[in-house]
Amino acid sequence: MVLIYIDQADQEIKKASLEAISYGAALAKQLGTHAEALVLGTVKEDLSSLGKYGASKVHQVANDSLNHFDARVNSIVAAEAIKTIGADVVVFAHNTNGKAVAPAVAVKLNAGIVTGASALPKTDNGFVVTKTVFSGKAFASLKIETAIKVITINQNSFGIQLTEGTASVESLAISVPASTIKITAVNKVEGEIPLTEASLVVSGGRGLKGPENWGILLDLAKSLGASTACSRPVSDADWRPHHEHVGQTGIQIAPNLYIAIGISGAIQHLAGVNRSKTIVVINKDPEAPFFKAADYGVVGDAFEVVPALTAAIIKSKAGA
């Protein structure tokens, strides 16, 4: 059986976990078995609706103290639950919380783990999982040699696939150790889609000259409903907040559309965005390395091109 660990924050199931269910369900089909989900804590969603993503059953440890994430506690409870349920493969989202618990769970289950999987495993001869390595510059295929296998799957690499069906929900009694971490402050940027979950991203570099010029980029993002990102020098100079920094030493993203404005396309920047499905580059220098990694390019001055693109998008949306 393939079991999918469901991540939640503020009692809401993370989108990355829904994708993980679709991935787990496809893997289960390939292995001739079924997919089930494990929820720690209580969530607002009706758990039977996880059937839509491919889970036939949902196991829930319905203890409210699990509603706030603690890597140690979550991994202890998840490992106990998995031992009780019995699973051959356990799938996590490769998001912040998934990365913090999955390797600990693998230790507790004596399982081999591959983190950051980019595709379904090959299971005709052993169990071989392909993952991104060298920050997206290559792929490695790893064979997991243990009986139980753990996988974390890269966000936006498989997609959410809807099917028909509802899941049965079963409550699981697992004792929950007390957390020894006290959360003292939470600081959320309200109303923004987290970059790692965004399907459209507009990003700016040093070519925009200064924070006072970000208006044209924000207008473009607004016209598309896109999230915003930036290159490292931009966040280093505090033109934009650190959490917008994408690249090898920032956040790695894989949106459907990445629009790079005034970014040269240094190898370290590309490492964070090269898994984007479509890349548009706007740069006044035709020799900018980013054009080599782009699908569409506009050689021109961002201060003219970006407002024109925003106007074209607004016009197209009004016409549609």
Added chain:
Amino acid sequence: MKVLVCISKTPDTTAKIAFTEGNTKFDENGVQWIINPYDEWYSLVRAIELKEKDPTVTIHLVTVSGADAEPIIRKALALGGDEAIRVNNTSNDSMVVAQEIAAVAKEGAYDLILTGKETIDYNSASIGSMLSALLDQNYIAPATKLEIDGTKALVTREIDGGEETAETNLPVIVSCQKGMAEQRIPNMRGIMAARTKPLKVVEASIQTATTSIQQFDLPPAKSGVKLIDPTQMDELVRLLKEEAKVI
């Protein structure tokens, strides 16, 4: 307070990524090795800052690697580590590496263990989490701030769409990323001092890998950029809608 900083050797960020032996091995030809940037810029420098505030802090480095990692360990000592342990194991398997580090950690009884958010070669982001299970300690990841107050750690970590700050007693394991500290360059005095700082080599004790690399592949090359005239933004929008189907 004893701090253990986990150090990994990685190719330089501009290294050419190529493979040999029928695409089963990373081609090390001409590759410059560096301290994994997350380990250096964030974990190690933050440990040095803690020591600057409180001189009783000692900084211990651990790396699980062959002898070819010694230059980067010397660099980490030059930046401000006090002593280093190299576990002589060249395994690529995170589980093996974590078990080796856990053995060192049990012996040394550290108050704080720092790892980088991930390494820039295998991108596994696993060691800290595995250590938390092996040592049964709290794990906070990925952290952007860390303060120590007596026997307590105050750690800010990234969550989806924001940050949260947590308080916990030592010992704790923290994975570090941007925000933690500013990059530093070793000075001459540090480089000289590093030559005589202790670097102990421990033989490998874990052999059973849980995974094995079968093959590497490079991503397919892009078919080439389609250039759009800057005055034709309606055309770009049309292409994004009808050809790329992304908006």
